[in-house]
Amino acid sequence: MATTARIGLAGLGTMGSALALNIAEKGFPVAVWNRNTAHITEVIEEAGPLRDALVPSETLEELVAAIAPPRAIIIMVKAGAPVFETIEKLVPLLDEGDTLIDAGNADFNDTRATEKRLREKGIHFIGMGVSGGEDGARHGPSIMVGGDASAYEPIRDIIEAIAATYEGDPCAARLGPDGAGHFVKTVHNGIEYADMELIAEAYGLMRKGQGKSPAEIAEVFGRWNGGRLQSYLCEITEKVLSATDPETGKPAVDVIVDEAGQKGTGRWTLIEALKLGQSASTIEAAVAARSWSAMSGLRGEGSKVFGEADGPAPTLPEDDLGRALLAARILAYGQGFLLLKAASDEFGWDIDLARVAEIWRAGCIIRSSLLDDIAAAIRDGLPEGALHLAPAFREPLVNGAPALRQVVTQSVAAGLPATGFASALSYFDSMRQARGTADLIQGLRDFFGRHGFERVGAEGVHHGPWWD
């Protein structure tokens, strides 16, 4: 077989086939392989004029042989064991200096371990987060790369060509070595969880608390999307809420079972946050809400025993709810950026946080106008990546906090859950208390365990008078 391809791609599922077509469309010949070979033929048949840039490979040997050395192969198979299996099969076929790229979602700890193992064999390993769903992969995703600069440089033209652009700037960047790209993608998804939870709670307040119809709420999201809440998620919320189920004529949202899973990335964000001594409480709230949603049997029982929300209906006007959503969104993104900063320091990645915000401005699921402001705020020298302290966010937080408080108090009074909004508000209130209540916690720890504490204005470890 002729070595005609610039790059290879293993795994032609939803994301893999879309990426392959994207690469082909940008003029790079790409060798493609899939475990189920029948699917290779289908993808080639459906590729239309792009088929000339696709090199079908029925075996991994053929795939490797089709790529010009030093070879780069994107692996886009189901996360976890299938990725490890594919790597194991490919490695013996590769030469020193070749590069494997895991473009699926991955636990960055695995990425770090694989990078180290393959480096010892002279093979580069890149962990590459790709966001934007199928449409993004096909027409321009946001791409978060982690790995050696020397491995990224030869494929940078391809990655930047297939990425989304924001005012001409490609939404793709190498963010650091080994697991940096997959870590940033994980936190991206964590923020996505939080953002969707806040949107769902705003919907719940209007639907259950104020009796608005899905179509009316769709219009609210449409109006919000025209202002400072402009974002892909608000845009598609309008679309989902205005859709009608063709079978029943009901709003489409009403025929969907209200159970959401929480797969890898939301959970990974929390685990890593805790390991790093952080708390991404808005993301935690989102993961918790999804876990509770999955317990529909218990919820049904609970509604029979205790009855559903029966408190006074929230009176909050649309504009205030929008202000609260914006404030909570800023706080949720802020927790994500603090987490990125903590990981970058811990692993010595030196992640350019402004660049992260810049490559999230287009292509990815959390793309929003807010990200341009975030990028500018970080470039202006934000302390520790703490978004809530940025001058650009002072006004929306000062104006949004009272509305956020109203959302939480009115939801509580009505008996409606507002897990995400309440977490964002408590984070905000904690972060504006110069002196909190951990003094008592340290006093208690010293009392029962002689742990000692730092004394105000004094050096060293001290004990309380209860030990005299």
Ligand SMILES: NC(=O)c1ccc[n+]([C@@H]2O[C@H](COP(=O)([O-])OP(=O)(O)OC[C@H]3O[C@@H](n4cnc5c(N)ncnc54)[C@H](OP(=O)(O)O)[C@@H]3O)[C@@H](O)[C@H]2O)c1
């Ligand atoms: N879908 C999204 O919106 C999205 C967005 C961002 C990231 N991702 C990530 O992208 C990756 C791929 O997702 P997807 O949605 O494209 O998945 P998918 O449509 O379910 O496709 C899975 C692919 O994995 C292959 N595969 C499964 N087990 C395998 C094994 N043991 N050995 C070799 N190949 C195997 C399948 O091959 P067969 O055809 O032979 O079964 C298929 O090509 C995942 O890590 C996912 O988390 C997905």
